[in-house]
Amino acid sequence: MTDELLNLTLHVWRQPGPNRPGGFQTYPARGITTHMSFLEMLDVVNEELIEKGEEPIAFDYDCREGICGTCGMVVNGVAHGPQRLTTVCQLHMRQFKDGEEIWLEPWRAHGFPVVKDLVVDRSAFDRIIQAGGYVSIRTGSASEANEIPIPKKIAEQAMDAAECIGCGACVAACPNASASLFTAAKISHLSLLPQGQAERDDRATKMVAQMDEEGFGACTNHGECEAVCPKGVSIQWIARMNRELVRSIIKS
Amino acid sequence: MELRSHEPTGPIEERWEKHKEASKLVAPANRRRYNIIVVGSGLAGGAAAASLGEMGYNVQCFCYQDSPRRAHSIAAQGGINAAKNYQNDGDSVYRLFYDTVKGGDFRSRESNVYRLSELSLHIIDQAVAQGVPFAREYGGLLANRSFGGAQVSRTFYARGQTGQQLLLGAYQALSRQIEAGTVQMHSRHEMLELIVHDGRARGIVTRCLKTGEIKPHIADMVVLCSGGYGNVFYLSTNAKGCNVTATWRAHRHGAAFANPCYTQIHPTCIPQAGSYQSKLTLMSESLRNDGRVWVPRNKEDVTKRPEDIPESDRCYYLEERYPAFGNLVPRDVASRNALYVTNDGLGVGPEVDGERRGVYLDFSDAIGRLGEQTIRERYGNLFEMYERITGDSPYKTPMRIYPATHYTMGGLWVDYNLETTIPGLFAGGEANFSDHGANRLGASALMQGLADGYFVLPFTVGNYLGQVRTLPPLAEDHPDVQSAITSVNERITKLMNAPDPKHAPEHFHRELGKIIWHKCGMSRTAEGLKEALEQIPKLREQFWREVKITGNGEDFNQTLERAGRVADFFELGELMCIDALERNESCGGHFREEYQENGEALRDDAEFSYVSAWEWSGNPAEPRLHKEPLTFEYVKPTKRSYK
Numbered sequence: 004m005t006d007e008l009l010n011l012t013l014h015v016w017r018q019p020g021p022n023r024p025g026g027f028q029t030y031p032a033r034g035i036t037t038h039m040s041f042l043e044m045l046d047v048v049n050e051e052l053i054e055k056g057e058e059p060i061a062f063d064y065d066c067r068e069g070i071c072g073t074c075g076m077v078v079n080g081v082a083h084g085p086q087r088l089t090t091v092c093q094l095h096m097r098q099f100k101d102g103e104e105i106w107l108e109p110w111r112a113h114g115f116p117v118v119k120d121l122v123v124d125r126s127a128f129d130r131i132i133q134a135g136g137y138v139s140i141r142t143g144s145a146s147e148a149n150e151i152p153i154p155k156k157i158a159e160q161a162m163d164a165a166e167c168i169g170c171g172a173c174v175a176a177c178p179n180a181s182a183s184l185f186t187a188a189k190i191s192h193l194s195l196l197p198q199g200q201a202e203r204d205d206r207a208t209k210m211v212a213q214m215d216e217e218g219f220g221a222c223t224n225h226g227e228c229e230a231v232c233p234k235g236v237s238i239q240w241i242a243r244m245n246r247e248l249v250r251s252i253i254k255s
Numbered sequence: 256m257e258l259r260s261h262e263p264t265g266p267i268e269e270r271w272e273k274h275k276e277a278s279k280l281v282a283p284a285n286r287r288r289y290n291i292i293v294v295g296s297g298l299a300g301g302a303a304a305a306s307l308g309e310m311g312y313n314v315q316c317f318c319y320q321d322s323p324r325r326a327h328s329i330a331a332q333g334g335i336n337a338a339k340n341y342q343n344d345g346d347s348v349y350r351l352f353y354d355t356v357k358g359g360d361f362r363s364r365e366s367n368v369y370r371l372s373e374l375s376l377h378i379i380d381q382a383v384a385q386g387v388p389f390a391r392e393y394g395g396l397l398a399n400r401s402f403g404g405a406q407v408s409r410t411f412y413a414r415g416q417t418g419q420q421l422l423l424g425a426y427q428a429l430s431r432q433i434e435a436g437t438v439q440m441h442s443r444h445e446m447l448e449l450i451v452h453d454g455r456a457r458g459i460v461t462r463c464l465k466t467g468e469i470k471p472h473i474a475d476m477v478v479l480c481s482g483g484y485g486n487v488f489y490l491s492t493n494a495k496g497c498n499v500t501a502t503w504r505a506h507r508h509g510a511a512f513a514n515p516c517y518t519q520i521h522p523t524c525i526p527q528a529g530s531y532q533s534k535l536t537l538m539s540e541s542l543r544n545d546g547r548v549w550v551p552r553n554k555e556d557v558t559k560r561p562e563d564i565p566e567s568d569r570c571y572y573l574e575e576r577y578p579a580f581g582n583l584v585p586r587d588v589a590s591r592n593a594l595y596v597t598n599d600g601l602g603v604g605p606e607v608d609g610e611r612r613g614v615y616l617d618f619s620d621a622i623g624r625l626g627e628q629t630i631r632e633r634y635g636n637l638f639e640m641y642e643r644i645t646g647d648s649p650y651k652t653p654m655r656i657y658p659a660t661h662y663t664m665g666g667l668w669v670d671y672n673l674e675t676t677i678p679g680l681f682a683g684g685e686a687n688f689s690d691h692g693a694n695r696l697g698a699s700a701l702m703q704g705l706a707d708g709y710f711v712l713p714f715t716v717g718n719y720l721g722q723v724r725t726l727p728p729l730a731e732d733h734p735d736v737q738s739a740i741t742s743v744n745e746r747i748t749k750l751m752n753a754p755d756p757k758h759a760p761e762h763f764h765r766e767l768g769k770i771i772w773h774k775c776g777m778s779r780t781a782e783g784l785k786e787a788l789e790q791i792p793k794l795r796e797q798f799w800r801e802v803k804i805t806g807n808g809e810d811f812n813q814t815l816e817r818a819g820r821v822a823d824f825f826e827l828g829e830l831m832c833i834d835a836l837e838r839n840e841s842c843g844g845h846f847r848e849e850y851q852e853n854g855e856a857l858r859d860d861a862e863f864s865y866v867s868a869w870e871w872s873g874n875p876a877e878p879r880l881h882k883e884p885l886t887f888e889y890v891k892p893t894k895r896s897y898k
Contacts, residue, residue, distance in 0.1 A: 020810075038528040038605075038646070046761070047531055053759040053814060058806045061813060063321065066494040067534045070419055071325040089643060097646050118465055119811040126442065129322050133434040137427035138386045142306040142709045143377070145384035149341065152395025162388040162413060165420060169324055198386045 009035040009101045013048065015060050016108045021116050021124075027106070030060075037097040041084060042067060042074065044096055060107075061120035069093040069233060072168030075175070076121045077108040082172035082231040090170065090233040110171050112180035113218040125171050127217040128185060134213035135206040136189040138198050151197050164192040166234040173228035173236075179220030184228040186214045187244035188236050194247055204251035211248060256511060256870050258883045262366035262671040267889055268348075271370045274671065275714060279721025286311035289720050290474035292459055294446045294501050296323030298418075298701060299684025300480030301425035302708025303716075308432030310713060315472055316429070316438055317461060319445045319496055319816075324426040327482060327494040328684075328704060331418025332539050334402055334410035335382075335701040337375035342399050346407040348372045353890050354405065355699065359664075359692020360843035360858065361892040362514070362866070364885065366671060367689050374706040379411055381709055385424040389413050403540060403697025404583060410698045415539065415636055421701055425708065445816065446501045447743045449477065449508045449680070452735040455726070456505075456680035460739045462747075464816060467809040469743050471736050473729050476679040476719060478712060479505060480704075483663035483685035485518065487824045487831065488776070489768025491660035492524060492537040498820035499827045502667050502686050510675040511868035511881060513668035513688035515827065516835035519695055519844045520777050521661035522589035525644055526604050526613035530765075535659035536644060538637055540697060543582045543589070545621035545630065546654065548573050550601040550614050557603050561615055561653045572596055576854075580897045587694060587777075587844060587856075588897055590658035594777045597657075604655045608769075617653035658777060662700060664691045664844060665834075668868040668883075672715035673707060676868075679723070681716065683707035688866070693843025747808045749799070750818045756803035760818040763798040767791065767821070767828055775832050780848045784836040788829065792876065795825040826875045833878060834867055853898070860892050 011032040018025025030052075035044050042064050049059035065073040069090040076091055078084035084094045099105065107121060115123040153161075165188070173184035190207050193199035199206070222241050229238040263270040263277075281289065289312050293304040296318040304316040320326060338351040352372040356363060379397070383389065389411050390398040402410035413420040432438040443464040450458035450471060458473040481501035485491040506512045523542055524535045551557055552570045572592055574581045582589075593614050596602065604613030622630050627650060631638070638649045645655070667675050667682040669689050674681050684704040691699065729736065774787035798821065806812045840863045841847050841856035850857045866883040 036529055036531070039531055040533070040644075043531050043533050046533055050759045050761060053803055053805050054757070056803075056805055059759075059814060061811060065320060065325055065496050066327060066330050068330055068492075068536050070330050070416065071320070071327070071494060073320060073325050086643075093640075093643055095644065095646070122811065124465075125321060129324070129430065129433075129440075129442075132324075132427065133430040137431045138384065139431060140381070140384040140428075141309050142302075142381060142428070142713065145377070145380040148339070148379045148383040149396050153391055154395050155391045155393050158388050158391040158395075161386070162420075165388050165413075165423065166416070168419075169322065192388070193386050196386050196388070198384055 007037050007101070009037065009096060009099060011035060011099065011102070012104045014104065014106045015120070017060070017120050018117050020119060025117070035096055037095070039096045040067070040092060041078070041094040041096065042092050061122045063122050064092055067092040070168060072170040075110055075170045075172055077110065077175060079106050082110070082175040083233055088233055088235055110175035112174045114180060114182060115171060115174060127219070128169050128171065128182070130217065131182065131186055131210055131213045132189065135202065135209035136193070138193060139202060153197060157195055161192050161195040164188045164195070164236065164240050167236050168234055170233065172231045172233065174219065176227040176231040177220065178225055178227065179223060181222045182214050182217070182219035183222035183241045183244065184232065184236060184238065186210050187240040190247055191240040191243045203247070204254055207244065207247040208251050211244070256676055256881055258511070258668065258676070258868055258881050260364060260670050260883060262364065267365065267369045270366050271373060278714070278718035281717045281721050283311055287313060289313065290315065291716065292317070292472060292474040292477045293480060294459065294477070295326065295480035295482060295684070295686070296429065297326030297328035297480060297482060297684060298422055298425055298704030299686070299708040301326065301422065301429045302705055303478055303480060303683055303712040304438050305425060305428035305432050306709050306713040307716060308435065308437035311437065314432070314438040315441065315474065317441045317444045317446060317459070319443065319464065321443055323429055323440060323442060324423060326422060327497055328422045328701065329419045330494065331701055332415045332537070334400065334412035334417045334698040335378065335421065336409050336696070336698045337379045337411060337702065338372055338409060339376060339379060341397060342408045344407045346409050350407065351375060351409065355690070355696060356692070356890040357893070358694055358696040360694050360856070360895065361692065361860065361864070361887060362517070362842055362885065363690055363692030365887060365889055370711070371690050371703055371706050374710045375702050377710060378702060378705045382421055382424050385427060387413060387420045387424045404585060418701055421705065425705070446481070447504065447819065448739040449505050450736055450739045451508050451677060452729050452733065455678045457726070457729050458736070460743050462743065465811055467812065469740060471731055471740055473731065473736065475726055476681065476716065478681045478683060478716065479667065479686050480683045480708065481686050483666065484824070484827055485660045485663050487767070487828050488660040488772050489764050490527060490532060490535050492521060492535055495534060498823065500820055500823045502682070503823040503827055505667060505675065505677065505680060507871050508677060509871065510677045510680055511668035511870050512665070512830060513866050513868045514665035514693070514834065515831040515869070516775065516838060516845050517664035517693045517843060518660060519586065519662040519664060520590040520658045522586050522593060522658045523616065523656045524659035525641065526655050526657035527607050528605055528645070530607055536640070537659065537661060538641065538656065540586070542616060542634060542637060545633065546582065546616040546618050547571055547620055548582050548614055548616055550596045550603060554600045557601060557611055561603070570601070577897050584897045587846065590777050591846060593658055613655040613657050615653035616656045618649055619653070622650065662695055664688065664693060664695055668866065672718060673711055674715065674719065679719065681712060683712050693845055746819070747815065750802060750815065750822070751804055751808055753800055753802045755801050757801040758803055759814060760802055760804070760821045763794065763802065764821045764824065766794055767825060770794070771828050771831065775835050778846050778848055779835050781836060784832045787832045788836070791825060791829045791832065798822065798825065829875045830869055830878055834869065837867065837880065838863055855896055858894070
């Protein structure tokens, strides 16, 4: 394994609060090893800033293994950065070259107001799920798990849709700041399964209505969402969501 | 302090039913009059909040993450155990109970473990009904696998993301209750203090992480499901935000902390690559089914490329030392042996702080035998993850692995009702100590979190409220509430104004982690623990003198958040070492080098068959020990041996 050191220049969006003006500031990142993760590189920069008495760059993170969906920023214009199927916490510095300039921005969308610097408020996603992204099953009232066989193929498809980590990259990448991929993934996951049938029509209608109310745009088939999704959630689910909506309209 | 387990007596398979029959209930129409605080939104907290909301209680749920869907339960890969016996291979509630008590090295409470094993059946039913997409067979029925050396196939899984899917199931149930108005969710809120009034837990003080606002929340009772304390090691497989603060604040108010020295080290993680490293990533244990673990036989070979080291110069140390189990020895044995070979200077990979901490996990034999395609089908996603992090392809060169802290069995002491030693304060999931003894079996953490959250707490909480009936109202200006708020504010002021600010909190956290990892990690000695107990207080003083936090407290300030957590890890770390020093035996995750027989852990049942429950005395160096004796009526203690 090689262990080169990189010297980089970061242009970072700094914004003190939700309704305050923001702008880019430039910081050097020196002596960065290629084995560091992108967020570890930011940790190093931040520790230097703190020791110098400056405020560190605020960015969200938690599990740092690509599953919790907390992290997310736009790196050189691409949500989560240059490596496909990779969250920014799993992106490593060997993807960058010595001397490179890196531009860092928060998710930019009406539905995701900036909290500070690169941190945004994604509670709109929670509200979309609250609008109907569940099966109404009371604790303790479930029947025997093997009572309803589910064909393997259907279970696998449901799992494909359920892979979504709720990071919001799809919204950040979409020219319309649409939350269609996120919403469609949950609608599809549940509508594929027998357990999700009773509330199927209602669920699609309510979740889509909530998505609109949160100020996310409509889908116009750009496909940017699928391209940046770290879990490879497919745009086919958006087509399925639209079918579910039509189905619910016809049935009502 | 008196430790009363309140466990029922009589035949073990009747205890939980009997206990439920004898418990108090709250009538449906009365439930909305009670306010319950749940801290944490992982499997235990999310499931408890959702279930209590469904029953009609008023629930306030808090999490430090920006959404309840992000709790660290989400990162569990392998699966969840349940004694369904769908494979007809001889599994039963009793066998799962037996395996768990034995796996815990006879340091858990039999009644609790039996209940866990019984409830495992309902968890799977509940999760399937929620739409959790478990793996299935072609006939459409649920698939199972054998996990962590179990002799039956009882593990249910959803690809490598079982924790994620189960958590999303609980999150969806929680979201439904938020929509219904029974649960009020407070994301990006951190509990910084417990409010105790008249000897009962009556609320918490939180800091809003977005605005810095400090606020009291008053209720009839408090449930802590705030996870484990693995991040005391600084580097662990936990999420960066995981912390001990909620349980530690409770401990300082009188909740006993049980068995803090029982921590679990997972043998197959990606080794540390540099001193800047922020966390360690776990690779599924299943890799040991086909990978062979080795190190160079000679020290001069450690810097060579593994391909250049001839077969005769490789030491397959697990196969040599444990011919019967080979590379599949249990987690603790595999981990400790990796420590020994690297202590002998045979570790491989990059040098970090003067040491090479890594061993090879080699798939070349398996690829030769089964073909690359088969290996790709079995481990493709893990190999990709490894390559993304290290830049090396395990198809071409051996993986490097090393053990890392993964789970903490210790936690707040709770009785059979999951109530702590503070009346009205309950603890569920990894935050309590209850079910895993000195060592947790694979695929049992998800099971315990959900059993506590869906099926135990909703019931025992009702029993508590049914007993206390009506608590007197507590106003925000009451001195007990005000003193909790003052304590939070004073601490923040103290952290923000260290006398000689020099370093970010991470600096001190890393140093603390090194002490704990070396002295209270995989292998412990009385001498090392005594050294740690001298070093930790000194480092803690230095922390309070030199910690540097920029920005201010009335704002989004991640440095301040971390500093508060590190401060609590110092006190917990000291207690861990005290506990490890007191326990003069080896059991499960606690290995004291002085107590071994032919390299195997040597338990001392005559002297140490008890739960160590520590009471806060006001001085972190002098906690008071209380003992809950453990008796084994069903599973008679035997020695674990893998030779």
